[in-house]
Amino acid sequence: METLIPLIAALPLGGFAFTALFGRRLGKRAFVVPVLAVVASWLIAMVVVYGALTGQEPFGEHGVGVHLWTWIPAGAFQVDFGFFVDNLTACLLIVVTTIGMLVHIYSIGYMSHDRGYWRFFAYLNLFMFSMLLLVLADNFLLVFAGWELVGLSSYLLIGFWYGRRSAALAAKKAFIVNRVGDVGFALGIMAIWVNLGTLNIREVLERIGTLDHTTVTIIALLVFAGAVGKSAQFPLHVWLPDAMEGPTPVSALIHAATMVNAGVYLIARTNPIFAHAPEAMVFVAAIGIFTAILAASIAFTQTDIKRVLAYSTLSQLGYMFAALGVGAWTAAIFHLMTHGFFKGLLFLDSGSVIHAVDGEQDMRRMGGLKNKIPITYATMFIGSVAISGIPPLAGFFSKDEILGEAFKNGFVLVWAIGLLVAGMTAFYMFRLMGLTFWGKSRVDPEVEPHIHESPPSMTIPLILLAIPTLFIGLVLGWPLGGGLLKTWLEPVFQDAVELAARPETAFTFMGIDGALVIASVAVAAIGIVFAWALFGVEFLGIRRAGNPDRVRALAARVPFLYRASLNKWWFDELYDLLFIRIGGRVAASMWWFDRAIVDGTVNGIGALTADAGRGLRRVQTGRVQNYALGIAIGLIVMAGGYLVIAGR
Amino acid sequence: MPFIGLGWDDVLFLLFATIMIVASLAVVTMRDIIRCGLALMVALGAVAGMFVLLGAPLVAAAEVLVYIGGITVLILFAIMLTQSKAAPARLVFQTQAVPAAIAAIVFAIIIAITVTATDWGAVTSRLETATDALARLLFRDYVLPFEIVSVLLLAAVIGGVFLARREGGDPS
Amino acid sequence: MSNSLDAYLVLAGIIFAIGTFGFLARRNAISMLMSIELMLNAVNLAIIAFGSFVQSLQGASSVIALVVMAVAAAEATVGLAIVIAIYRNRRTPLVDEYDTLRQ
Numbered sequence: 001m002e003t004l005i006p007l008i009a010a011l012p013l014g015g016f017a018f019t020a021l022f023g024r025r026l027g028k029r030a031f032v033v034p035v036l037a038v039v040a041s042w043l044i045a046m047v048v049v050y051g052a053l054t055g056q057e058p059f060g061e062h063g064v065g066v067h068l069w070t071w072i073p074a075g076a077f078q079v080d081f082g083f084f085v086d087n088l089t090a091c092l093l094i095v096v097t098t099i100g101m102l103v104h105i106y107s108i109g110y111m112s113h114d115r116g117y118w119r120f121f122a123y124l125n126l127f128m129f130s131m132l133l134l135v136l137a138d139n140f141l142l143v144f145a146g147w148e149l150v151g152l153s154s155y156l157l158i159g160f161w162y163g164r165r166s167a168a169l170a171a172k173k174a175f176i177v178n179r180v181g182d183v184g185f186a187l188g189i190m191a192i193w194v195n196l197g198t199l200n201i202r203e204v205l206e207r208i209g210t211l212d213h214t215t216v217t218i219i220a221l222l223v224f225a226g227a228v229g230k231s232a233q234f235p236l237h238v239w240l241p242d243a244m245e246g247p248t249p250v251s252a253l254i255h256a257a258t259m260v261n262a263g264v265y266l267i268a269r270t271n272p273i274f275a276h277a278p279e280a281m282v283f284v285a286a287i288g289i290f291t292a293i294l295a296a297s298i299a300f301t302q303t304d305i306k307r308v309l310a311y312s313t314l315s316q317l318g319y320m321f322a323a324l325g326v327g328a329w330t331a332a333i334f335h336l337m338t339h340g341f342f343k344g345l346l347f348l349d350s351g352s353v354i355h356a357v358d359g360e361q362d363m364r365r366m367g368g369l370k371n372k373i374p375i376t377y378a379t380m381f382i383g384s385v386a387i388s389g390i391p392p393l394a395g396f397f398s399k400d401e402i403l404g405e406a407f408k409n410g411f412v413l414v415w416a417i418g419l420l421v422a423g424m425t426a427f428y429m430f431r432l433m434g435l436t437f438w439g440k441s442r443v444d445p446e447v448e449p450h451i452h453e454s455p456p457s458m459t460i461p462l463i464l465l466a467i468p469t470l471f472i473g474l475v476l477g478w479p480l481g482g483g484l485l486k487t488w489l490e491p492v493f494q495d496a497v498e499l500a501a502r503p504e505t506a507f508t509f510m511g512i513d514g515a516l517v518i519a520s521v522a523v524a525a526i527g528i529v530f531a532w533a534l535f536g537v538e539f540l541g542i543r544r545a546g547n548p549d550r551v552r553a554l555a556a557r558v559p560f561l562y563r564a565s566l567n568k569w570w571f572d573e574l575y576d577l578l579f580i581r582i583g584g585r586v587a588a589s590m591w592w593f594d595r596a597i598v599d600g601t602v603n604g605i606g607a608l609t610a611d612a613g614r615g616l617r618r619v620q621t622g623r624v625q626n627y628a629l630g631i632a633i634g635l636i637v638m639a640g641g642y643l644v645i646a647g648r
Numbered sequence: 649m650p651f652i653g654l655g656w657d658d659v660l661f662l663l664f665a666t667i668m669i670v671a672s673l674a675v676v677t678m679r680d681i682i683r684c685g686l687a688l689m690v691a692l693g694a695v696a697g698m699f700v701l702l703g704a705p706l707v708a709a710a711e712v713l714v715y716i717g718g719i720t721v722l723i724l725f726a727i728m729l730t731q732s733k734a735a736p737a738r739l740v741f742q743t744q745a746v747p748a749a750i751a752a753i754v755f756a757i758i759i760a761i762t763v764t765a766t767d768w769g770a771v772t773s774r775l776e777t778a779t780d781a782l783a784r785l786l787f788r789d790y791v792l793p794f795e796i797v798s799v800l801l802l803a804a805v806i807g808g809v810f811l812a813r814r815e816g817g818d819p820s
Numbered sequence: 821m822s823n824s825l826d827a828y829l830v831l832a833g834i835i836f837a838i839g840t841f842g843f844l845a846r847r848n849a850i851s852m853l854m855s856i857e858l859m860l861n862a863v864n865l866a867i868i869a870f871g872s873f874v875q876s877l878q879g880a881s882s883v884i885a886l887v888v889m890a891v892a893a894a895e896a897t898v899g900l901a902i903v904i905a906i907y908r909n910r911r912t913p914l915v916d917e918y919d920t921l922r923q
Contacts, residue, residue: 661822676842748844759833804894811901
């Protein structure tokens, strides 16, 4: 079993190398090797996952490590290249490899007309390798390597159509904003090394209790900084919406299902550190829930179908961090998995819609597509219901568990905001459905005759993703309050749970838990009905047209909120002012300082020497009498000196 | 016969000293260089007189013969050979004259202080050197220096003649 | 006064100082040589004065003074010859106008 684990990551790496070297020559057939590599990686991953989750040898309860070689043997600083698989890793592997494989298959059809076909698959494989390295790594430095590689792959893929200026700028923005978070993460790793002397994750988590409270809190906050960057939480959330410039499979894979989950995974993996620092956890929850409501509010007014989904992703990630912060560790991972599936489904669906209307992404020019692209419609409908948290689909179980835990652990404010966001989520998702699929067609008349369903290479992944979207909630989360996932992840989080020392109450459907469930479902339903009233619906015999006048009237009543939402709460403008303009001035003044003072000092010393030399040169007059005077003066001084000394 | 309470010796000393100092000042400050040369003669004469006073008559005679009769004449000849037409209108002193004056005065003061402060083991009256005693010293005890000096004089004469020759006398 | 060594030595010092001033301050090369002669004479005076007042130096001082005189003569000869030779090239006896080696 240990020999299989490295293969999971090595196969995509090999696919990347092969495609990078030879892909150009293969033209339309460039997809074969990368897709096969990923499929094989998925198969091996499933075997490994099965072994881990059923507790087979050598996994046991706490996982197994595979040591490949010693990466950095530098005296006291020892870092190995090794992998570690336990139940948490297994859950992540399920999400990463499955969605990765389906996105690769989807891309066969979606990118078939692109000139950079081979490049796309090479980058996708590179990304798979990076993400798997990150998830499988057994020490922080290797995680950081995977972290950075994932950022690189993201940059390459967002800016895939590099000829487009907006894409290039978006890629740069993503990379730079990520970097800001990465600085925090790097500092956290350094802090860990300085205080604990090791970077091996297991050893660190065992020893973390020996540090004093302030140090642990600082380390926790620094590690969280990295997660903020990678998972696009406030205030580093600005890159994710712009990242939609990349092709839709990229958005589905990286920015919905895998890369943005890296931050959640990191915090879950390092849960003992956070458990020792309750203040840090409160901070995590605060940032998470704030991002959730911020993003949801922006999603209300966006007109680009991918942007709505991007803000939705931000919002759901906020949920996950809020869950981590309130101590609902299992719920966070649960939501990570369910969200990966239905968000991946929604993005691939949006790609299918865009493909159908010949590249149009503005929802105001869609509508009435329900009967023209039935498979896409059906799967997207399933996805929307799932994300809204309607039972018995996946989203309900995970979202409800987060809200329930928040309330029961005493974070009532988090629960209240989370409930509100659930309603908002339902609203904007069905706004999307209404604008895109229902009502009259507002599609460009030239495009309308050509609307067609996508080829099977695209629809099959959609159907395949719809299945877990429907059932994974039941499989992992039933019965409520217990369930398969909880048993799997219990050994991973038991230290954190013990430290929190909260009373473990059983799930009482007839008591508080039941009330919370009903509350969340009710709020979601209200959101959906409200969306139907404004944007129309054609479902199960309910027919209602959209009401754009009422929408406008509503918007006119809250002009500030509407404009704020439309302008993304002016964060991009704020950052431009702070960092580009003011930062630019600071940089210019630093440059002045460097030129005038630093260079000036150095040049000044040179000038001083030259001038002194020039001045001293005038002593050499060439006239004997001047020199003789010098001799006479010297003689007098010496004689006088002797006189004075001898006279004492 | 004492003069204002001073003995003859003191009077002569003061006389010769005054002449010496005035003449030396004339040598270094006068504009016309021929007058400087003549003042030099006077100064050297006073020195010779001082030698007699100090009981070294042979040296005094040598002073008159060699210095006044030889060197000063040589200097006057050189002045004659190096005079140019535009003589009167030029500066006498260098730009560094004032620092030089200050240096000289300070120098004199230092010598005066040093000399008066030292115990030379002097006797209170002057001793005389008889000529035959001097001759004995010169040709018996110090005959080597005597011979070397004569060679030196020969070299100087030859060198001087060579240097001052008319046809392309190379100074180096 | 004439029986004290100090007086003669101070006098010699004064003459030496005057000679130094002349050497440093005059422009004409021959003036400089005359000043040198003054300095040498001052030294001679001092030596003879020592011989007159210090028992152990009695005869030797005269010998030294004679040697000094001879050397001064030789030096004056050569020096004047040089000045004449330079004068033939530069047409001036003033030392601050001998500046071909300057920048």
